[in-house]
Amino acid sequence: MIELVEYIAKALVDHPENVTVNQVEGEQSIILELKVDPEDMGKVIGKQGRIAKAIRTVVKAAAAKEGKRVVVEII
Amino acid sequence: MKVLEKQAKTVDEAVKLALDELRVSREEVEVDILEEGNKGILGFLSKSAKVRVTVKPKPEEIAVNFLKGILNFIDSDAEIKSSLEDDILKLEIESKDAGILIGKHGSNLDALQYLTSLVVNKNCKDFVRVVLDAENYREKREETLERLAIKMAEKVKETKKSIVLEPMYPNERRIIHTALQKDRRVTTKSVGKEPYRRIVISLR
Numbered sequence: 001m002i003e004l005v006e007y008i009a010k011a012l013v014d015h016p017e018n019v020t021v022n023q024v025e026g027e028q029s030i031i032l033e034l035k036v037d038p039e040d041m042g043k044v045i046g047k048q049g050r051i052a053k054a055i056r057t058v059v060k061a062a063a064a065k066e067g068k069r070v071v072v073e074i075i
Numbered sequence: 076m077k078v079l080e081k082q083a084k085t086v087d088e089a090v091k092l093a094l095d096e097l098r099v100s101r102e103e104v105e106v107d108i109l110e111e112g113n114k115g116i117l118g119f120l121s122k123s124a125k126v127r128v129t130v131k132p133k134p135e136e137i138a139v140n141f142l143k144g145i146l147n148f149i150d151s152d153a154e155i156k157s158s159l160e161d162d163i164l165k166l167e168i169e170s171k172d173a174g175i176l177i178g179k180h181g182s183n184l185d186a187l188q189y190l191t192s193l194v195v196n197k198n199c200k201d202f203v204r205v206v207l208d209a210e211n212y213r214e215k216r217e218e219t220l221e222r223l224a225i226k227m228a229e230k231v232k233e234t235k236k237s238i239v240l241e242p243m244y245p246n247e248r249r250i251i252h253t254a255l256q257k258d259r260r261v262t263t264k265s266v267g268k269e270p271y272r273r274i275v276i277s278l279r
Contacts, residue, residue, distance in 0.1 A: 004148040011141055011194045048270065051193065057186035061175055062149045 001070050004062055005032050008055055013040035029069035044074055077130040085112055086124040093128035105129045134164050134195050134203045141194045168209040176209050217250050224254040227276050228261045237277035248274055
């Protein structure tokens with residue numbers, strides 16, 4: 001799942017070299033922490049979080065296929 | 076991305092050489108002039124022109140590549156068909172298991188469509204509208220929304236009370252507005268802010 005988040009984020013931002021994703025195992029779910037260049041924050045969040053929501057939706061769909069619960073956090 | 080550098084007497088000639096070799100038209104490339112070139116005097120001191128020609132990635136290539144990258148994680152057997160008409164890029168996913176790609180009320184399809192549109196328009200100069208579909212979902216959804224619109228309009232006429240629908244995306248709201256435009260007894264309007272904007276159907 002890390003690769004998927006990284007892949008989407010890199011395609012959206014202007015500084016793909018500064019994209020990192022960390023995985024934190026939660027009790028019931030996996031938390032993926034997405035970090036991007038400060039200049040690119042808007043590119044992964046969007047107006048009213050629309051881009052962030054779309055990323056979460058796609059990652060959730062991929063995770064559901066594997067029977068996992070995944071949360072994407074942008075930090 | 077294909078890049079080619081060419082030298083010739085003039086800039087135009089150098090560009091033409093590059094286009095012939097790449098077998099593309101002038102609209103499909105971007106040209107950087109590296110050296111202007113100089114005719115000199117009677118052939119003396121002449122300098123040749125040098126250009127760098129870069130083939131611009133096509134929107135359909137960008138879109139299909141991006142989507143394939145995502146689908147590898149979700150449904151690796153899926154195939155994508157694309158067609159570009161005017162400024163509308165239509166993409167169709169063919170898959171045995173399209174359910175997961177569509178999601179509830181098409182939420183997954185909408186998310187994929189939105190991300191693809193962002194990536195395509197980030198890399199292309201002219202705005203392209205991206206429409207993503209799987210198993211004719213869009214057409215079916217349109218029919219469903221039209222039926223819903225007519226049913227709700229009937230209810231408004233019966234009860235003489237306004238009805239507020241669920242929040243919907245602009246493209247879905249447009250379908251409802253259009254479906255009820257000709258109905259002389261009811262009127263539709265959208266209220267609230269995105270993404271919670273919803274349609275109100277009321278008596279005229």
